[in-house]
Amino acid sequence: QQQVKQSPQSLIVQKGGISIINCAYENTAFDYFPWYQQFPGKGPALLIAIRPDVSEKKEGRFTISFNKSAKQFSLHIMDSQPGDSATYFCAAMSRPGNQFYFGTGTSLTVIP
Amino acid sequence: DAMVIQNPRYQVTQFGKPVTLSCSQTLNHNVMYWYQQKSSQAPKLLFHYYDKDFNNEADTPDNFQSRRPNTSFCFLDIRSPGLGDAAMYLCATSRVGGMDGYTFGSGTRLTVV
Numbered sequence: 001q002q003q004v005k006q007s008p009q010s011l012i013v014q015k016g017g018i019s020i021i022n023c024a025y026e027n028t029a030f031d032y033f034p035w036y037q038q039f040p041g042k043g044p045a046l047l048i049a050i051r052p053d054v055s056e057k058k059e060g061r062f063t064i065s066f067n068k069s070a071k072q073f074s075l076h077i078m079d080s081q082p083g084d085s086a087t088y089f090c091a092a093m094s095r096p097g098n099q100f101y102f103g104t105g106t107s108l109t110v111i112p
Numbered sequence: 113d114a115m116v117i118q119n120p121r122y123q124v125t126q127f128g129k130p131v132t133l134s135c136s137q138t139l140n141h142n143v144m145y146w147y148q149q150k151s152s153q154a155p156k157l158l159f160h161y162y163d164k165d166f167n168n169e170a171d172t173p174d175n176f177q178s179r180r181p182n183t184s185f186c187f188l189d190i191r192s193p194g195l196g197d198a199a200m201y202l203c204a205t206s207r208v209g210g211m212d213g214y215t216f217g218s219g220t221r222l223t224v225v
Contacts, residue, residue, distance in 0.1 A: 032213060034213040034214075041200075041219075041221065042219065043116075043118075043202050043204075043216035043218045043219045044155070044202070044216045045216065046212075046213060046214075046215070087152075089155075091213065093213055095208070100157075100213070100214060102155060103154065104154050105153070105154050107152070
Protein backbone atom coordinates (compact mmCIF):
# COMPACT_ATOMS: atom_id res chain seq x y z
CA GLN A 1 0.00 0.00 0.00
CA GLN A 2 1.38 3.34 -1.04
CA GLN A 3 1.63 5.45 2.10
CA VAL A 4 2.18 8.69 0.20
CA LYS A 5 0.44 9.32 -3.10
CA GLN A 6 2.04 11.81 -5.47
CA SER A 7 0.78 13.44 -8.65
CA PRO A 8 1.33 14.14 -11.44
CA GLN A 9 3.84 11.56 -12.60
CA SER A 10 5.30 14.03 -15.07
CA LEU A 11 4.96 17.75 -15.60
CA ILE A 12 6.06 20.11 -18.35
CA VAL A 13 6.13 23.82 -17.58
CA GLN A 14 7.25 26.85 -19.54
CA LYS A 15 10.12 28.89 -18.16
CA GLY A 16 8.75 31.46 -15.76
CA GLY A 17 5.62 29.43 -15.02
CA ILE A 18 4.48 27.83 -11.77
CA SER A 19 5.10 24.13 -11.17
CA ILE A 20 2.73 22.43 -8.74
CA ILE A 21 3.17 18.90 -7.40
CA ASN A 22 0.69 17.37 -5.02
CA CYS A 23 0.93 14.68 -2.36
CA ALA A 24 -1.57 13.03 -0.06
CA TYR A 25 -1.19 10.76 2.95
CA GLU A 26 -3.36 8.77 5.33
CA ASN A 27 -1.27 8.16 8.42
CA THR A 28 -1.89 10.93 10.94
CA ALA A 29 1.26 9.91 12.81
CA PHE A 30 3.38 11.52 10.12
CA ASP A 31 4.92 14.69 11.51
CA TYR A 32 7.56 15.72 9.01
CA PHE A 33 7.05 16.26 5.29
CA PRO A 34 10.17 16.84 3.18
CA TRP A 35 10.55 17.33 -0.52
CA TYR A 36 13.58 15.94 -2.28
CA GLN A 37 15.02 17.01 -5.61
CA GLN A 38 16.94 14.46 -7.64
CA PHE A 39 18.97 15.12 -10.76
CA PRO A 40 19.89 12.24 -13.09
CA GLY A 41 22.73 10.16 -11.67
CA LYS A 42 22.62 11.91 -8.29
CA GLY A 43 21.16 11.08 -4.92
CA PRO A 44 18.04 12.88 -3.67
CA ALA A 45 18.80 16.19 -1.98
CA LEU A 46 16.56 17.79 0.60
CA LEU A 47 14.86 20.80 -0.96
CA ILE A 48 12.41 22.03 1.64
CA ALA A 49 10.42 20.49 4.48
CA ILE A 50 7.44 21.34 6.66
CA ARG A 51 5.96 20.21 9.96
CA PRO A 52 2.20 19.95 10.48
CA ASP A 53 2.01 22.89 12.88
CA VAL A 54 2.31 25.37 9.98
CA SER A 55 0.28 25.69 6.80
CA GLU A 56 2.94 27.13 4.55
CA LYS A 57 6.70 27.37 4.29
CA LYS A 58 8.56 29.38 1.71
CA GLU A 59 12.23 29.26 0.76
CA GLY A 60 13.10 31.37 -2.22
CA ARG A 61 11.06 30.21 -5.21
CA PHE A 62 9.93 27.04 -3.42
CA THR A 63 6.82 26.90 -1.25
CA ILE A 64 5.17 24.02 0.57
CA SER A 65 1.46 24.35 1.25
CA PHE A 66 0.13 22.00 3.92
CA ASN A 67 -3.50 21.13 4.61
CA LYS A 68 -3.63 19.06 7.78
CA SER A 69 -7.39 18.40 7.72
CA ALA A 70 -7.25 17.16 4.12
CA LYS A 71 -3.97 15.32 4.71
CA GLN A 72 -2.48 16.90 1.63
CA PHE A 73 0.61 18.93 0.89
CA SER A 74 2.01 20.42 -2.24
CA LEU A 75 5.17 21.93 -3.66
CA HIS A 76 4.96 25.13 -5.67
CA ILE A 77 7.91 26.27 -7.74
CA MET A 78 7.51 29.88 -8.76
CA ASP A 79 9.25 31.33 -11.81
CA SER A 80 10.31 27.83 -12.89
CA GLN A 81 13.69 27.63 -14.60
CA PRO A 82 15.24 25.01 -16.90
CA GLY A 83 17.68 24.25 -14.08
CA ASP A 84 14.72 23.08 -11.99
CA SER A 85 14.22 20.17 -14.39
CA ALA A 86 14.59 17.13 -12.14
CA THR A 87 12.57 14.46 -10.38
CA TYR A 88 10.83 15.60 -7.23
CA PHE A 89 9.85 13.24 -4.44
CA CYS A 90 7.58 14.12 -1.58
CA ALA A 91 7.96 12.10 1.59
CA ALA A 92 6.42 11.67 4.99
CA MET A 93 8.09 10.69 8.20
CA SER A 94 6.97 9.80 11.69
CA ARG A 95 9.09 10.04 14.81
CA PRO A 96 10.18 8.36 16.93
CA GLY A 97 11.11 5.37 14.85
CA ASN A 98 11.93 7.41 11.76
CA GLN A 99 9.47 5.60 9.52
CA PHE A 100 9.99 7.27 6.17
CA TYR A 101 7.89 6.93 3.03
CA PHE A 102 8.56 8.35 -0.43
CA GLY A 103 5.95 9.37 -2.94
CA THR A 104 6.29 7.90 -6.42
CA GLY A 105 8.06 10.92 -7.87
CA THR A 106 7.30 13.64 -10.42
CA SER A 107 9.52 14.26 -13.41
CA LEU A 108 9.54 18.00 -14.03
CA THR A 109 10.70 19.47 -17.32
CA VAL A 110 10.95 23.24 -17.66
CA ILE A 111 11.18 24.28 -21.29
CA PRO A 112 12.87 27.56 -22.24
CA ASP B 113 31.07 19.80 5.37
CA ALA B 114 29.34 16.95 7.12
CA MET B 115 28.09 14.55 4.54
CA VAL B 116 27.36 11.05 3.31
CA ILE B 117 29.94 9.66 0.91
CA GLN B 118 29.47 6.66 -1.29
CA ASN B 119 32.16 4.78 -3.13
CA PRO B 120 32.56 4.00 -5.89
CA ARG B 121 30.30 6.29 -7.94
CA TYR B 122 30.12 3.69 -10.69
CA GLN B 123 30.64 -0.04 -10.33
CA VAL B 124 30.63 -2.65 -13.08
CA THR B 125 30.52 -6.26 -11.99
CA GLN B 126 30.09 -9.57 -13.70
CA PHE B 127 26.97 -11.66 -13.36
CA GLY B 128 27.34 -13.74 -10.21
CA LYS B 129 30.53 -12.03 -8.98
CA PRO B 130 30.24 -10.67 -5.42
CA VAL B 131 30.43 -6.92 -5.10
CA THR B 132 30.63 -4.53 -2.15
CA LEU B 133 29.49 -0.94 -2.06
CA SER B 134 30.57 1.39 0.71
CA CYS B 135 29.10 4.33 2.54
CA SER B 136 30.64 6.64 5.11
CA GLN B 137 29.19 9.54 7.05
CA THR B 138 30.55 12.40 9.10
CA LEU B 139 27.16 13.40 10.53
CA ASN B 140 27.39 11.02 13.49
CA HIS B 141 23.86 9.85 12.74
CA ASN B 142 22.82 6.67 14.48
CA VAL B 143 20.73 5.26 11.64
CA MET B 144 22.06 4.25 8.23
CA TYR B 145 19.96 3.02 5.34
CA TRP B 146 20.49 1.32 2.02
CA TYR B 147 18.07 1.99 -0.80
CA GLN B 148 17.83 0.54 -4.29
CA GLN B 149 16.56 2.85 -7.01
CA LYS B 150 15.74 1.70 -10.51
CA SER B 151 15.14 4.02 -13.40
CA SER B 152 12.13 6.34 -13.02
CA GLN B 153 11.18 4.78 -9.69
CA ALA B 154 11.23 5.95 -6.10
CA PRO B 155 14.00 4.61 -3.89
CA LYS B 156 13.15 1.28 -2.28
CA LEU B 157 14.40 0.55 1.23
CA LEU B 158 16.49 -2.63 1.47
CA PHE B 159 17.52 -2.47 5.15
CA HIS B 160 18.77 -0.17 7.83
CA TYR B 161 20.93 -0.15 10.91
CA TYR B 162 19.82 1.53 14.10
CA ASP B 163 23.23 1.73 15.77
CA LYS B 164 24.33 -1.91 15.55
CA ASP B 165 20.84 -3.33 15.24
CA PHE B 166 20.17 -4.62 11.74
CA ASN B 167 16.65 -4.31 10.31
CA ASN B 168 15.86 -6.10 7.09
CA GLU B 169 12.85 -5.26 4.94
CA ALA B 170 10.63 -8.29 4.42
CA ASP B 171 10.97 -8.29 0.65
CA THR B 172 14.73 -7.73 0.46
CA PRO B 173 16.32 -10.73 -1.30
CA ASP B 174 18.80 -12.85 0.65
CA ASN B 175 21.33 -11.97 -2.03
CA PHE B 176 21.71 -8.59 -0.32
CA GLN B 177 23.64 -8.33 2.92
CA SER B 178 24.97 -5.44 4.96
CA ARG B 179 27.66 -4.72 7.52
CA ARG B 180 28.16 -1.78 9.82
CA PRO B 181 31.52 -2.12 11.55
CA ASN B 182 31.26 1.27 13.27
CA THR B 183 29.11 4.40 13.40
CA SER B 184 30.71 5.96 10.34
CA PHE B 185 30.73 3.12 7.85
CA CYS B 186 28.19 0.83 6.29
CA PHE B 187 28.63 -1.69 3.48
CA LEU B 188 26.24 -3.29 1.05
CA ASP B 189 27.26 -6.74 -0.15
CA ILE B 190 25.60 -8.34 -3.14
CA ARG B 191 26.60 -11.98 -3.05
CA SER B 192 25.63 -13.04 -6.57
CA PRO B 193 24.53 -10.09 -8.65
CA GLY B 194 21.97 -10.74 -11.32
CA LEU B 195 21.01 -8.55 -14.26
CA GLY B 196 17.98 -7.41 -12.29
CA ASP B 197 20.21 -5.96 -9.59
CA ALA B 198 21.52 -3.26 -11.89
CA ALA B 199 20.38 -0.04 -10.26
CA MET B 200 21.44 3.03 -8.33
CA TYR B 201 22.20 2.18 -4.71
CA LEU B 202 21.69 4.99 -2.26
CA CYS B 203 22.96 5.26 1.27
CA ALA B 204 21.17 7.57 3.67
CA THR B 205 21.49 8.54 7.32
CA SER B 206 19.24 10.00 9.95
CA ARG B 207 19.25 10.76 13.65
CA VAL B 208 16.51 9.21 15.72
CA GLY B 209 14.73 11.96 17.56
CA GLY B 210 16.30 14.53 15.32
CA MET B 211 14.32 17.29 13.69
CA ASP B 212 15.46 16.65 10.15
CA GLY B 213 14.84 13.98 7.57
CA TYR B 214 17.28 11.78 5.77
CA THR B 215 20.59 12.80 4.25
CA PHE B 216 21.45 10.90 1.10
CA GLY B 217 24.74 10.14 -0.52
CA SER B 218 25.25 10.62 -4.25
CA GLY B 219 24.73 6.95 -4.92
CA THR B 220 26.59 4.13 -6.63
CA ARG B 221 25.44 3.16 -10.10
CA LEU B 222 25.82 -0.61 -10.42
CA THR B 223 26.02 -2.25 -13.82
CA VAL B 224 25.93 -6.03 -14.14
CA VAL B 225 27.42 -7.53 -17.28
